[in-house]
């Protein structure tokens with residue numbers, strides 16, 4: 418019999434199953450117990466109800482024969498059970514992918530130190546983008562062996578919504594902006610490890626466009642993450658520094674530009690290096706986190722956008738330095754060093770790679786080998802070994818050796834932060 422309601426059809430197989438199970442799932446008053454029936458049939462409650470209704474219609478139970486016959490329409494979509502099954506599969510896929518992309522390892526095959534040049538917000542299509550500085554940092558990546566690139570986000574202005582009118586105030590059109598972004602990613606020659614998508618990139622279809630470009634990155638796999646990325650660099654000797662980079666970390670202080678990253682460093686996921694951009698200011702801080710028992714570095718890169726109308730109108734004083742920064746990861750010393758002057762960072766990396774070319778004989782502390790981090794255990798062991806050596810030498814010389822456990826805190830740690838010379842001379846800067 419045709420379905421007078423014209424709603425979704427039920428296959429004869431499912432009706433037969435329902436007919437078979439129904440007698441076992443009747444209430445005292447003879448009405449079907451839909452809940453237990455749905456469990457027995459392995460379908461949703463509302464599906465079981467619909468099947469019972471169709472069965473009743475087939476048996477001629479319930480409503481009297483209508484005085485008309487509606488056409489038997491085919492279903493316009495797949496059964497909801499299939500949609501639910503797809504949903505479950507999609508969720509499992511997305512969850513597995515998300516977990517694989519969180520704290521993923523990047524395996525470094527080189528035994529020598531490597532560096533990452535962190536490009537601050539490029540805003541490459543903005544009239545205020547300092548192309549000379551950007552070119553300089555691109556050239557450093559191309560000319561320095563072992564120096565990789567990472568983009569902290571806001572590749573283009575990508576104006577959207579009510580801000581789309583700002584395209585009238587800049588020379589680069591949307592089309593040109595996308596061409597510039599494509600060049601930066603695919604043709605600038607930089608070997609990218611990471612591209613982060615900032616708030617500007619996320620507007621409109623910017624993220625989708627950049628992700629498509631990343632898929633076309635033919636030289637190596639480029640990881641393109643929305644807002645943040647967490648990964649480890651796994652060196653051949655087992656050292657695995659943890660890096661947490663985000664377009665920005667939540668939290669703000671007018672007194673401390675590192676407030677957000679430091680908050681994450683002490684209250685959020687543990688890492689050895691935190692890197693942020695977004696606020697168009699630069700800064701660097703590091704300290705030994707006693708609770709986490711290792712050094713933590715907090716870096717903020719300024720970006721390449723100068724002549725910022727938004728900053729001027731809102732009275733944010735413009736900085737001139739720290740557009741990008743170089744972090745060097747030295748597996749031999751198991752330490753991270755940070756250079757706000759990218760040229761100096763590249764120089765030091767070249768020196769370190771030349772000087773420390775062979776395999777490193779130093780055993781890796783167990784904690785570091787497990788990827789748990791970090792330098793604290795390593796430094797303590799080195800400090801104690803140094804104290805022992807001095808003690809024995811003093812004894813051999815017949816000199817008072819002092820306390821054998823004399824404080825050696827920080828022995829072997831070294832950090833260089835130097836002024837970036839890329840901005841205009843201070844004397845020529847506008848007074849504020």
Ligand SMILES: [Fe+2]
Nearest residue numbers: 571615616695
């Ligand atoms: Fe931003």
Ligand SMILES: [Fe+2]
Nearest residue numbers: 538571695720
């Ligand atoms: Fe930005």
